[in-house]
Amino acid sequence: MRSIGFLMVFVTMVSCKPGEQSISNSFVDYEMAKPHQLLSTSYSDIPVYSFDEFEKLLKVHSQKTYVVNFWATWCKPCVKEIPEFEKLQNTYGDQQVEVVLVSLDFPNKVESQLLPFVENLNLKSQVILLDDPNQNRWIPKIDKDWSGAIPATLIFNADRREFYEKSFTFMSLEAELQDFLN
Numbered sequence: 001m002r003s004i005g006f007l008m009v010f011v012t013m014v015s016c017k018p019g020e021q022s023i024s025n026s027f028v029d030y031e032m033a034k035p036h037q038l039l040s041t042s043y044s045d046i047p048v049y050s051f052d053e054f055e056k057l058l059k060v061h062s063q064k065t066y067v068v069n070f071w072a073t074w075c076k077p078c079v080k081e082i083p084e085f086e087k088l089q090n091t092y093g094d095q096q097v098e099v100v101l102v103s104l105d106f107p108n109k110v111e112s113q114l115l116p117f118v119e120n121l122n123l124k125s126q127v128i129l130l131d132d133p134n135q136n137r138w139i140p141k142i143d144k145d146w147s148g149a150i151p152a153t154l155i156f157n158a159d160r161r162e163f164y165e166k167s168f169t170f171m172s173l174e175a176e177l178q179d180f181l182n
Helices: 002-015 051-059 076-095 107-121 135-142 170-181
Strands: 037-040 045-049 065-071 097-103 126-130 152-156 161-164
Touching (some): 045 051, 152 170
Parallel strands (some): 045 126
């Protein structure tokens, strides 16, 4: 009986990691697109997708507006603007807005750079790792005019879709988002 109680407490603790997003309210819908791997930090999981798996998520039609930022830890402008996206998530998260940070980090740098970066910043936005080396195939599927440079951001909802190949400040990011919300 004692071991059953311990097991119940353990399962509850493991399944309720602080800061972890609810799957049903998140961009990551495991019923819609199953990642081929999950990486874990102390407070959340980072799904790993090939582009074919990830592409299904870019076709979500819901009431939410999604702000999808493509970035990498080796990209200084990307790292500089991550706090702006976090601020956007914190400011607008209760208004049907979801920020998704899509890491394009190299697979051999995930353990040494991506996971510590996410952990140290305690990111609340959904972080996804896009693990698909065939960029020439998937970059034009994100946007036909994308050169592949990062940072790059896709903002979309059921009614509209815009792609930006540039860095953002919070003010410029908020202004673009406001166009979607109004």
